[in-house]
Amino acid sequence: MENQIKYSQTNEDSKLNITKVGPKTSLLFFRIISFFLVFLIWELAGRSDISIAFPPFSKVFLAFIEMILSGEFVEAYADSLPPLLIGLLITVVGGVIIGVSVGLVRSAEWFIMPLLIIFQTAPVSALIPMLTYIYGISDTSKIVAIVILGMPLVALNSYKGIQSTNPSLLEMSASFLASRTNTIIFVILPSAQKMIFAGLRLGISGAFIGIVLAELLITPTGIGDLITYNRFIARYDKMFATIVSILAIAGLTLSLMRVFEDWLFPKEKN
């Protein structure tokens, strides 16, 4: 499972070498090198004649600053962020509620599960252009796009998390005559927590895909419009700067989510 993969955080030297005992090189140092390398490669690739549509990093960086100062970003994000936030809220809250209730209530499972599975696999993105016909060029269209792309992921993972409760913990709870409510609060939800948060990360990432798709395909406003417009007038540096900004915001949101999870459920140290 994608959400069960543990991300390695080893600081020691590769285990293929003979174990050496000594100080470790700092992670920050490598981070800086990493960014530097990528930007350098981008710069060189941009300067070589791959395509005029692929500007070097320096140009994109300058465009980025320019767009911050000129207020282009502010204007675009003022259009994109409100529906994004509302959509995210619905995705997160609705997804968890649906997933948890589907996991806990048999009849809800029968009713909703097939729908969730279909929504996860079906080409939902093809439905997005249809939304204009229903909701017009409005924030509602964007919100619906976000929700249909993000919520099934959250719901499915929450459901799987609930289902994966260790049976012997449930037996333990039953043998202590715990009430259903107590079992849910103290046994089922805590053991589903990891999966639920993994689902939230997938859902958030789906939500970003949703807003970008909606703004590219149907409602020429906000950040999607900024990308399309700048491509249209061949200001590729600005187009890339916009793309970088949305990637960065998505990355930042997901990191915040991680911080939030760690704060809510501090990792036990062993």
Place this chain on the structure above:
Amino acid sequence: MKKRSRSTEVILSTDSINVVYQESLIALQNVSLDIPAAKLTAILGPSGCGKTTLLKVIAGLIKPTSGSVKVRGKEIEGPGPDRALVFQDFALLPWATVLQNVGFGLRARGVPKKERDETSLHYIKEVGLLGFEDKYPHQLSGGMRQRTGLARALTINSDILLMDEPFSAVDEQMRRKLQEDLLNLLKVENKTVIFVTHSIEEAVYLADQVIILSGRPGSVAEIVYPKIDRTGEIDLIRRQPGYIDLVDEIWSSLKKYVE
């Protein structure tokens, strides 16, 4: 610490080994040992005192912070063909058959398949696994898995056999059987065995020399030489008068390191 002189030749020695892990965790402190050839040496100590670390240093898997390991007077650089290791968790390849697992060491040396299989089968027979050579590890019991690991270590014909709690992952009855079989095997194979264990009984039962490590940081607390006659019937070893006394004696000196 005083070293008693022994008549037999010393095949492996360690010279004031220190191992410091990250965050200045001292695992081993000033460990100097002489390992007699063709004898069974047990390394005994409380959990976490650095037994595995010491064995891995001897195997060449861990470079000590200071100190050296010499085999026949020559300092080791890393793992070598003169030392084979038997693992606590068996370290078998799950996708390979018993025959392939046993032949791994030979394959690594580029021994051709026919010769490799012949040698492997010989040792598979010697550890009592004949008929299981085409089974996969998950089809074997814990005891059989460790026999596979042992056969693999024997194929490369090294003089020194290192074993890290080789029988701790199998059940009690199987452990007794494996211990007996090991003693029988050593009557045939002329090997120097260095054997890590946390079981006092196992150490006294099997070893000619028991090195007792103190609690962390591990350093040599005491060396005892069980005067136990292993020439006769194996079943009689536990009945010898010295056996229980020595177990008690070691326990009383080890007790203070166990919290």
Place this chain on the structure above:
Amino acid sequence: MQKSPFWSLIFWAGVWEFVGQMQWMTLLPPLSGIWFAFAELFQQSAFWDAFIMTARTFGIGLSLSIVVGIPIGILMGISSRADKILSVWVNLFLSAPITAVIPALMPILGIADATVIATVILFSIWVVIIDTQAGVTHVKDSLVEMGKIFGCSRSKIIFWIVIPSAMPEIITGIRLSVVRAVKGVIVGQIVIALIGFGGLFSTYLSYFLMERFWALIIVVFIMSFTIIGLVEMLERRIAFYAKSR
């Protein structure tokens, strides 16, 4: 009593039929009307062109993701330096809205196969890398030590021990990358909106051929479902030793 999900599907199909019959939304024709659209769809050469184009770009993009992703994942698994340098980017792109990058690909790669292939790769490669790396870093230490004890060179340890050990995770990574590649190939075509199924979707929608539109949605869904199901079956077969490790 646990009821079969089949009846649940029938129930939802009934809901669809009812809503369609009521004609509340012109965009949602009754399910029964869509039946005929399937036949129409399969008679169109445009459908088969789109199908072939989709299969081709999907196949090429996914293959490239796997062939390039696995070595990168292995490298990140065995070298902590490579890991520290690359992991920021891999983790960023793993959950980034790749959709935003597609408009940038179009002027560079053109409005044809290359852009769709690039989209497929950008959707699917990261999960191959991450899972391969996870497999490699979780190889049992004792197996690697065993290799060293028997004098294996670094490359022998990698090819004889590390890669086979990581196989179950690599297969999982491939399965997830197939799921994402399916999404990528469709999203790519929809954003470009001129080629493949994306082109068909936007044509049908602009001419209000809603029966065909929904028939195409269902066809694409069934194809995705089949491919993902096949890969899951393969995963269960190949990863037989995953549990015994």
